[in-house]
Amino acid sequence: MATTLTDRLSRLVKTMRGQARITEDNVQEMMREVRMALLEADVALPVVRDFIARVKEKALGQEVVGSLNPGQVLVSVVNKELAATMGEGVADINLNAQPPAVILMAGLQGAGKTTTTGKLAKHLIEKRKKKVLTVSADVYRPAAIEQLKMVTKQAGAEWFPSEPNQKPHDIALAAIDYARRHYFDVLLVDTAGRLAIDEALMAEIRDLHATLNPVETLFVVDAMQGQDAINTAKAFKEALPLTGIVLTKLDGDSRGGAALSVRQITGAPIKFAGTSEKIDGLEVFDAQRHAGRILGMGDIVALVEEVQKGVDVEAAQKLAEKLKSGSGFDLNDFLAQISQMKKMGGLSSLMDKLPTQMTAKAGQPDMDKAERDMKRMEGILNAMTAKERRQPSLLMDGKSKASRKRRIATGAGVQIQDVNRLLNQFDQMQGMMKKMKGGGLMKMMKRMGG
Numbered sequence: 155m156a157t158t159l160t161d162r163l164s165r166l167v168k169t170m171r172g173q174a175r176i177t178e179d180n181v182q183e184m185m186r187e188v189r190m191a192l193l194e195a196d197v198a199l200p201v202v203r204d205f206i207a208r209v210k211e212k213a214l215g216q217e218v219v220g221s222l223n224p225g226q227v228l229v230s231v232v233n234k235e236l237a238a239t240m241g242e243g244v245a246d247i248n249l250n251a252q253p254p255a256v257i258l259m260a261g262l263q264g265a266g267k268t269t270t271t272g273k274l275a276k277h278l279i280e281k282r283k284k285k286v287l288t289v290s291a292d293v294y295r296p297a298a299i300e301q302l303k304m305v306t307k308q309a310g311a312e313w314f315p316s317e318p319n320q321k322p323h324d325i326a327l328a329a330i331d332y333a334r335r336h337y338f339d340v341l342l343v344d345t346a347g348r349l350a351i352d353e354a355l356m357a358e359i360r361d362l363h364a365t366l367n368p369v370e371t372l373f374v375v376d377a378m379q380g381q382d383a384i385n386t387a388k389a390f391k392e393a394l395p396l397t398g399i400v401l402t403k404l405d406g407d408s409r410g411g412a413a414l415s416v417r418q419i420t421g422a423p424i425k426f427a428g429t430s431e432k433i434d435g436l437e438v439f440d441a442q443r444h445a446g447r448i449l450g451m452g453d454i455v456a457l458v459e460e461v462q463k464g465v466d467v468e469a470a471q472k473l474a475e476k477l478k479s480g481s482g483f484d485l486n487d488f489l490a491q492i493s494q495m496k497k498m499g500g501l502s503s504l505m506d507k508l509p510t511q512m513t514a515k516a517g518q519p520d521m522d523k524a525e526r527d528m529k530r531m532e533g534i535l536n537a538m539t540a541k542e543r544r545q546p547s548l549l550m551d552g553k554s555k556a557s558r559k560r561r562i563a564t565g566a567g568v569q570i571q572d573v574n575r576l577l578n579q580f581d582q583m584q585g586m587m588k589k590m591k592g593g594g595l596m597k598m599m600k601r602m603g604g
């Protein structure tokens with residue numbers, strides 16, 4: 155796992171103690187580290203060069219104040235410049251047009267256009283209260299039309315049928331006519347994935363653009379594309395007046411450097427980020443937060459928000475009361491904790507948001523296995539009676555513990571050892587809970603946030 159930029163710079167800074175200013179002398183070496191960090195995050199080389207030149211200009215002569223060291227000051231300059239380059243604030247979808255507002259989706263095959271079209275339909279229905287129609291102009295792959303039909307249904311939007319023997323131009327006209335007559339607010343047009351070098355296909359999407367006069371032309375790009383993103387972005391920018399970018403697959407393990415490349419090449423704002431394969435895996439893009447990810451500082455802000463969102467405050471309070479009154483942590487609480495974890499998107503979703511230093515320390519545990527274990531535990535807990543969950547002692551030292559455990563194991567479809575392992579874990583957790591008595595959870599969250 156890569157070292158973070160902050161780590162790298164701190165190491166350097168030790169060699170230049172006592173320097174109160176960022177100078178031409180000390181900036182050189184620090185810039186080399188910044189460059190490495192950006193390249194490791196897969197930002198395209200020409201973009202890195204431009205970026206470094208701007209940072210250097212801004213950093214030179216900066217006072218190093220208070221308890222900060224020159225490395226930290228530089229990290230903050232880099233971070234600010236990154237966020238500024240990627241666009242400050244958030245840019246939502248523009249729908250200022252005579253209805254239906256048309257949104258054209260463009261991008262390479264496999265970038266995530268169809269999936270994103272479905273996610274966007276859901277977003278517009280739920281967040282903007284719009285009546286949404288989708289249509290596929292991908293006449294080359296019948297499966298793509300079916301795929302759009304499916305995600306449209308999941309999104310709760312309406313799908314306009316199209317056939318492989320039609321011309322994209324005619325599909326566009328028919329869909330827009332239908333949308334007008336049925337008072338749709340928005341028409342989302344999914345297009346065939348094309349390779350930038352395919353001139354015929356690029357001409358086709360230009361024609362679609364002229365026919366539809368879209369209010370938004372979104373360029374969908376895969377965050378895992380890395381260095382290649384720059385060439386794709388260039389080709390699409392030359393072909394179409396792009397109004398926004400959707401960066402997909404940010405849930406993968408890339409540091410998302412493509413964001414910087416694509417933004418700089420197209421000049422268009424990044425509007426959304428795809429964060430899972432599921433219909434609700436779309437987030438409004440947050441440049442500031444993403445700057446942290448590129449620099450390897452982790453998505454602490456997101457983690458804290460997730461934790462707060464997932465925690466059922468009432469349940470947490472009840473648990474705290476229980477601990478205070480000394481009635482103890484029982485297996486019902488254990489089960490409740492597992493379902494809270496699930497609500498927060500499971501373990502791997504939480505791990506993704508941790509800074510790389512933290513996950514590196516944890517030695518990259520096998521997340522799939524951890525998720526499976528969690529499911530198994532839930533199954534075992536559900537196979538117990540309410541009384542057994544309330545009184546775990548029945549299973550640990552009660553007279554009928556062996557027969558009870560056998561019954562639970564059969565019910566959950568696991569081995570007796572699995573039940574024993576769970577009881578052991580519970581025992582350890584109970585010990586931990588006792589120690590955390592009195593606001594331990596809140597303290598832990600504060601520490602994470604600060």
Ligand code: GDP
Pocket residue numbers: 261262263264265266267268269270347402403404405406427428429430431435
């Ligand atoms: P298209 O060819 O551009 O229409 O791409 P698709 O929408 O068919 O997506 C290609 C693949 O990427 C599919 O397997 C999707 O499930 C997957 N995909 C799309 N967006 C995301 C995302 O944000 N995260 C993840 N993990 N997978 C995604």
